[in-house]
Amino acid sequence: MRRVADALGVTAMALYKHVANREELIDGMLDRLVVSIDVPADGLAWQQALRARIRSARAVMQAHPWAQAAIETRATASPTVLAYMDSLMAVMFDGGLSADLVHHAMHALSTRMWGITRDVLPTPEAPADPALRAHAMSEFAAAYPAIVRMATTAPHAGAGCDDDAEFAFALDLLVDGIARLHEQGWSSVS
Amino acid sequence: MRRVADALGVTAMALYKHVANREELIDGMLDRLVVSIDVPADGLAWQQALRARIRSARAVMQAHPWAQAAIETRATASPTVLAYMDSLMAVMFDGGLSADLVHHAMHALSTRMWGITRDVLPTPEAPADPALRAHAMSEFAAAYPAIVRMATTAPHAGAGCDDDAEFAFALDLLVDGIARLHEQGWSSVS
DNA sequence: TTGACACGTCTACAGCGTATACCTATGGTG
DNA sequence: CACCATAGGTATACGCTGTAGACGTGTCAA
Numbered sequence: 001m002r003r004v005a006d007a008l009g010v011t012a013m014a015l016y017k018h019v020a021n022r023e024e025l026i027d028g029m030l031d032r033l034v035v036s037i038d039v040p041a042d043g044l045a046w047q048q049a050l051r052a053r054i055r056s057a058r059a060v061m062q063a064h065p066w067a068q069a070a071i072e073t074r075a076t077a078s079p080t081v082l083a084y085m086d087s088l089m090a091v092m093f094d095g096g097l098s099a100d101l102v103h104h105a106m107h108a109l110s111t112r113m114w115g116i117t118r119d120v121l122p123t124p125e126a127p128a129d130p131a132l133r134a135h136a137m138s139e140f141a142a143a144y145p146a147i148v149r150m151a152t153t154a155p156h157a158g159a160g161c162d163d164d165a166e167f168a169f170a171l172d173l174l175v176d177g178i179a180r181l182h183e184q185g186w187s188s189v190s
Numbered sequence: 191m192r193r194v195a196d197a198l199g200v201t202a203m204a205l206y207k208h209v210a211n212r213e214e215l216i217d218g219m220l221d222r223l224v225v226s227i228d229v230p231a232d233g234l235a236w237q238q239a240l241r242a243r244i245r246s247a248r249a250v251m252q253a254h255p256w257a258q259a260a261i262e263t264r265a266t267a268s269p270t271v272l273a274y275m276d277s278l279m280a281v282m283f284d285g286g287l288s289a290d291l292v293h294h295a296m297h298a299l300s301t302r303m304w305g306i307t308r309d310v311l312p313t314p315e316a317p318a319d320p321a322l323r324a325h326a327m328s329e330f331a332a333a334y335p336a337i338v339r340m341a342t343t344a345p346h347a348g349a350g351c352d353d354d355a356e357f358a359f360a361l362d363l364l365v366d367g368i369a370r371l372h373e374q375g376w377s378s379v380s
Numbered sequence: 381t382t383g384a385c386a387c388g389t390c391t392a393c394a395g396c397g398t399a400t401a402c403c404t405a406t407g408g409t410g
Numbered sequence: 411c412a413c414c415a416t417a418g419g420t421a422t423a424c425g426c427t428g429t430a431g432a433c434g435t436g437t438c439a440a
Contacts, residue, residue, distance in 0.1 A: 069262075072259075072262050072308075074312070075312060076312045076313065076314050077311065077312050077313060077314075079333070082311075082313070082333075082334050082337065083333070083334065085310075085311070085337065086333075086334040086335070086336045086337050087336075089336035089337060089339075089340055090335070090336040093336055093339060093340075099339060099340050099342075099343040099344040100344050100345050102336075102340050102344070103310075103340050103344040103346075103351075104356060104359050104360075106310045106340070107307065107310055107351070107356035107357075107359065107360060108356075108359060108360035108363055110307050110308040110309075110310055110360075111301045111306060111307065111308055114308070116301060116308075117297065117300050117301065118262075118300040118301055118304070118306075119300075120275070120293075120296045120297055120300055121267065121272075121275070122264070122265060122266045122267050123266065123267060123272070124266050124267075143269070143272075143273070143276075144272050144273065144276040145276070145280070146276045146277070146278075146279035146280040146283055146292075147272065147275065147276045147279060149279075149283060149289060150279055150283075150289050150292050150293050150296070152289075153289040154289040154290050154292070154293040155290050155377075155378055155379050156293075156378075161293075161297070165378075166294060166297035166298075167297075169294050169297065169298060169378075170294075170297060170298035170300075170364070173298055173363070173364055173367035173368070174360070174363055174364065174367075176367060177363035177364070177366060177367050178363070187345075188345055188346075188355075188359075189345050
């Protein structure tokens with residue numbers, strides 16, 4: 001609160017004339033982001049529309065690094081957030097999905113729909129000293145063979161991950177899975 | 191820190207003789223949870239083993255409500271955390287998956303593998319007063335038709351969600367999708 | 381006997397969100 | 411025109427947080 005106030009050239013308490021508390025301020029900030037999530041064009045298949053909207057959500061969230069942490073701390077949904085979720089469900093209903101499947105799909109997309117991902121390998125930095133470094137590396141290889149195998153033999157080995165491609169991959173996996181269940185006439189009650 | 195110390199009957203500063211700081215304490219607490227995640231029996235198909243381990247992870251995390259928030263704030267992975275992720279990758283490598291696919295799968299499972307989900311509808315409580323309540327409800331229905339449609343027509347309508355079933359549903363969607371790609375000889379480079 | 385060390389305590393500080401009280405320019409109303 | 415409510419700012423203070431620094435002690439090895 002004090003930092004925001006400083007940036008505005010006022011005292012922290014001045015903010016409280018405009019918002020009830022810190023939570024409400026963050027809610028407001030997030031609402032502005034959520035409103036800016038693209039609405040996909042009409043006429044798209046539901047899978048395309050869903051993907052487009054969620055990818056846009058991720059782009060928005062990524063453009064504001066504070067947003068992920070903020071989203072994770074929200075306890076209740078604001079009207080804007082509800083409207084966003086409503087729109088995702090509407091897309092699926094328009095595609096003919098059952099309420100049952102829509103419900104499960106929303107759970108499956110619960111983190112994805114906010115563009116949330118965790119770094120897969122937030123590994124500690126290797127030491128700078130070459131000797132120590134070599135030692136650390138060989139210990140690492142011995143302790144975590146699968147990690148090393150993945151890191152050294154995957155196509156992108158060495159380079160950083162393409163986070164957007166990874167996000168899209170996982171999103172497609174879910175959307176395609178949901179579509180498949182829909183085609184099969186899936187129901188949660190057997 | 192003060193609360194933990196109180197619970198132990200010592201001063202807050204006494205804790206600093208055992209951990210460097212709050213972060214390290216939380217890391218240690220999480221490590222104990224991660225170590226307690228079940229290792230699936232030998233001989234299972236990779237899909238079964240993966241599912242079992244991740245479901246166990248979720249059970250462990252759910253048994254300790256502080257754990258989800260704690261996991262979300264970790265910046266780097268401890269050796270214990272790395273070992274857990276290594277074991278997930280090892281399961282997939284043992285199943286014959288390519289390093290490429292394992293890599294993408296880990297990204298796709300990035301939040302799932304910690305049992306992380308977000309409440310789908312953390313909606314504000316309806317007012318207690320019957321008249322106000324009816325009014326609020328009808329406004330809600332007008333503003334969020336898809337939400338209401340889902341909530342009223344899905345099989346569990348009214349009752350709370352079965353979070354474990356929802357979690358399993360989404361996990362299966364991902365694992366099945368990964369398995370399908372594996373069977374198709376998928377590769378990220380086209 | 382001595383000194384190192386493990387393991388506590390006490391005090392203090394800067395940062396946080398925010399309750400309460402107070403000030404002041406502005407603009408609509410009698 | 412005088413008046414006063416109101417919007418929107420300030421000053422001060424409180425309880426909470428993590429943690430730095432100095433200061434005991436009881437135990438054990440040399």
